[in-house]
Amino acid sequence: xxxxxxxxxxxxxxxxxxxxxxxxxxxxxxxxxxxxxxxxxxxxxxxxxxxxxxxxxxxxxxxxxxxxxxxxxxxxxxxxxxxxxxxxxxxxxxxxxxxxxxxxxxxxxxxxxxxxxxxxxxxxxxxxxxxxxxxxxxxxxxxxxxxxxxxxxxxxxxxxxxxxxxxxxxxxxxxxxxxxxxxxxxxxxxxxxxxxxxxxxxxxxxxxxxxxxxxxxxxxxxxxxxxxxxxxxxxxxxxxxxxxxxxxxxxxxxxxxxxxxxxxxxxxxxxxxxxxxxxxxxxxxxxxxxxxxxxxxxxxxxxxxxxxxxxxxxxxxxxxxxxxxxxxxxxxxxxxxxxxxxxxxxxxxxxxxxxxxxxxxxxxxxxxxxxxxxxxxxxxxxxxxxxxxxxxxxxxxxxxxxxxxxxxxxxxxxxxxxxxxxxxxxxxxxxxxxxxxxxxxxxxxxxxxxxxxxxxxxxxxxxxxxxxxxxxxxxxxxxxxxxxxxxxxxxxxxxxxxxxxxxxxxxxxxxxxxxxxxxxxxxxxxxxxxxxxxxxxxxxxxxxxxxxxxxxxxxxxxxxxxxxxxxxxxxxxxxxxxxxxxxxxxxxxxxxxxxxxxxxxxxxxxxxxxxxxxxxxxxxxxxxxxxxxxxxxxxxxxxxxxxxxxxxxxxxxxxxxxxxxxxxxxxxxxxxxxxxxxxxxxxxxxxxxxxxxxxxxxxxxxxxxxxxxxxxxxxxxxxxxxxxxxxxxxxxxxxxxxxxxxxxxxxxxxxxxxxxxxxxxxxxxxxxxxxxxxxxxxxxxxxxxxxxxxxxxxxxxxxxxxxxxxxxxxxxxxxxxxxxxxxxxxxxxxxxxxxxxxxxxxxxxxxxxxxxxxxxxxxxxxxxxxxxxxxxxxxxxxxxxxxx
Numbered sequence: 047x048x049x050x051x052x053x054x055x056x057x058x059x060x061x062x063x064x065x066x067x068x069x070x071x072x073x074x075x076x077x078x079x080x081x082x083x084x085x086x087x088x089x090x091x092x093x094x095x096x097x098x099x100x101x102x103x104x105x106x107x108x109x110x111x112x113x114x115x116x117x118x119x120x121x122x123x124x125x126x127x128x129x130x131x132x133x134x135x136x137x138x139x140x141x142x143x144x145x146x147x148x149x150x151x152x153x154x155x156x157x158x159x160x161x162x163x164x165x166x167x168x169x170x171x172x173x174x175x176x177x178x179x180x181x182x183x184x185x186x187x188x189x190x191x192x193x194x195x196x197x198x199x200x201x202x203x204x205x206x207x208x209x210x211x212x213x214x215x216x217x218x219x220x221x222x223x224x225x226x227x228x229x230x231x232x233x234x235x236x237x238x239x240x241x242x243x244x245x246x247x248x249x250x251x252x253x254x255x256x257x258x259x260x261x262x263x264x265x266x267x268x269x270x271x272x273x274x275x276x277x278x279x280x281x282x283x284x285x286x287x288x289x290x291x292x293x294x295x296x297x298x299x300x301x302x303x304x305x306x307x308x309x310x311x312x313x314x315x316x317x318x319x320x321x322x323x324x325x326x327x328x329x330x331x332x333x334x335x336x337x338x339x340x341x342x343x344x345x346x347x348x349x350x351x352x353x354x355x356x357x358x359x360x361x362x363x364x365x366x367x368x369x370x371x372x373x374x375x376x377x378x379x380x381x382x383x384x385x386x387x388x389x390x391x392x393x394x395x396x397x398x399x400x401x402x403x404x405x406x407x408x409x410x411x412x413x414x415x416x417x418x419x420x421x422x423x424x425x426x427x428x429x430x431x432x433x434x435x436x437x438x439x440x441x442x443x444x445x446x447x448x449x450x451x452x453x454x455x456x457x458x459x460x461x462x463x464x465x466x467x468x469x470x471x472x473x474x475x476x477x478x479x480x481x482x483x484x485x486x487x488x489x490x491x492x493x494x495x496x497x498x499x500x501x502x503x504x505x506x507x508x509x510x511x512x513x514x515x516x517x518x519x520x521x522x523x524x525x526x527x528x529x530x531x532x533x534x535x536x537x538x539x540x541x542x543x544x545x546x547x548x549x550x551x552x553x554x555x556x557x558x559x560x561x562x563x564x565x566x567x568x569x570x571x572x573x574x575x576x577x578x579x580x581x582x583x584x585x586x587x588x589x590x591x592x593x594x595x596x597x598x599x600x601x602x603x604x605x606x607x608x609x610x611x612x613x614x615x616x617x618x619x620x621x622x623x624x625x626x627x628x629x630x631x632x633x634x635x636x637x638x639x640x641x642x643x644x645x646x647x648x649x650x651x652x653x654x655x656x657x658x659x660x661x662x663x664x665x666x667x668x669x670x671x672x673x674x675x676x677x678x679x680x681x682x683x684x685x686x687x688x689x690x691x692x693x694x695x696x697x698x699x700x701x702x703x704x705x706x707x708x709x710x711x712x713x714x715x716x717x718x719x720x721x722x723x724x725x726x727x728x729x730x731x732x733x734x735x736x737x738x739x740x741x742x743x744x745x746x747x748x749x750x751x752x753x754x755x756x757x758x759x760x761x762x763x764x765x766x767x768x769x770x771x772x773x774x775x776x777x778x779x780x781x782x783x784x785x786x787x788x789x790x791x792x793x794x795x796x797x798x799x800x801x802x803x804x805x806x807x808x809x810x811x812x813x814x815x816x817x818x819x820x821x822x823x824x825x826x827x828x829x830x831x832x833x834x835x836x837x838x839x840x841x842x843x844x845x846x847x848x849x850x851x852x853x854x855x856x857x858x859x860x861x862x863x864x865x866x867x868x869x870x871x872x873x874x875x876x877x878x879x880x881x882x883x884x885x886x887x888x889x890x891x892x893x894x895x896x897x898x899x900x901x902x903x904x905x906x907x908x909x910x911x912x913x914x915x916x917x918x919x920x921x922x923x924x925x926x927x928x929x930x
Contacts, residue, residue, distance in 0.1 A: 064359025
């Protein structure tokens, strides 16, 4: 055969699940694209990826138009089902504790015979006009030339193919990933391996138990579930592919249980050493094939490039078999690739770069989340531990992940457009921070604590015989189901997540009380439970507080008592190491809380957020006057006072992001206490960020911390006439010049009557809580110098702010970079709601702001003062203030 040269818009390497679905997606969404899909195989056999999830079914149905095709050819999956055994593996199937659905879910998913599915997709794509070429291989070396400007060239054993976009969806041996060295041998901290095969002639699960065992799932067929048999350190799956063929495999963590499986015979012997699996496999089952991977996790360092290439399917991503979530990732990555090609064809190269950067960070964070939440195989062998943990995971998936996919990743694409211009490292830090503060992270943390407590009590396996937990109430809860196939409502999702969290914690606490012989009291639990999962409340804290006779938070008129109904507010952690969240339980005001106790809480925790108390802007001012009467005002032109005689001001104008900083640290007018009030919260972005300077200091390198503690900073500034008059009201220039040395300033007046000055300050100082804190404006000064226009009135391009060491020498880029990096890792978000009030210890806590779209309504106000009680953390001269 003569070698041929082909030209196309998109070349997809690999005609398996990911590649064939992408080809059909592009054909439907961008029908004028020319698409070539090649695969080295000439036919398809059994393969993994047999259990799919609801998000993938939605993608296949709505995006690919294949709902009828799936329903006619592949069995509907009856959810995920777990069985738990005793340590000696002796329980029969009907004796094992079980977790799974008692009825079918309204949103379907499928089991796939991959040999049939992959071949059918080839036929469908050919009929739809995709040029599918089987038996076309790419040599192992030097066969791919990447050229983002003129197009890529791929040399195959059947000829040359030139393309504008190259997509590698060919699996773990991906030639593009090899060419660009995108994947290293890296198990990402999860040393998992897997062996599997297909069997004919196994006994069906529903034939093994008695009538009562079948009745508890309402006569539905367990055989159609993705069945899991869980042990400590490893687990088996069983998936029905047809009426007579099943897939059975084992996945294990080699650091916990390095199983004695090296081949087909070992695998069969190991299966039959478990009573329940010996029941299913029996003596007559025929093993049709056998395969395995020693190093299962995989993630390319980059999946998307603005140079018009991408990795799809297992070529770029695989984490863990548990949960069948890989099919969802395949559909998400395909949607992202389709979006990139659309953006490229529209000629918007700036957006193409933003989207590729954000998608890469998003997928890396997703991979990290999969591994973190599914790779702890120490949790798997206990019904008491794993079934509630996985229940909460299902609720989170159906509440947030499924709606996101049903909305075609609209929120992901919007975030890519808004944030994709940031460096990828910064994007990933932000997404990782959200991952750490997520509900999923909280459920994992509590599951690990719960497992440790069961181990210490010798009760890890106590729940593994004869118990049943129905997963359907978690998967099909009315507040979750009401949102499917509708525009996303983040507020509704947050409310559902809060219910999931409370139900999950209550489940664990109830079981601990039962195991430890303690009485569980519903009212006591609700009294002490902290509904904000970022508070990182532990199970031990809940149990200990439940034993207290009453809460220890004083009201203004005395103690509140132990009856939750009489308590007008709840108190919890805002974040793990700092911050308190005080929420009204209805009908209460902040006046109900003793201001002395509030100041103690602020001293101890650094930030206090009041939520749900119905404050307006006048009430905001009244609340600050409960603590002090004299306030400092910010003189910058980008701040506005709500009235001439008021100390209430707007925060910095604009919609740009602002990194962590201490308010007015560059001058002697830096306040010690701040109050922020949110009148109108933005719908997208605009969160206030906060970071604890005490723990920030601990995270600095020894070299950086030593330098910052040893050397003072020199800020140089220029204040306009109106600005300096705000700080020196009713003072002449001569009087101001006499005051400067007392305030630690040196300066002069310019011809335009502006005041140029220098001010020395320590980057590290003793905070209100009597601990040294990194609280300064180093990072925001660098940000200012890089983007002057975002911090000043339009048309004013004068450089008004500078920073150096006391002797005038510059701070090194390494020091700036370290501070910025730690700030990104360290900052936490306050997601504003209308009426929120926050008190901030400005001597300890730095704050900033997330960017938000232009035109988004965000009204946040500020009031500032010195400590009201005379016990100042820093020595400050008496400063000009206003009564307001």
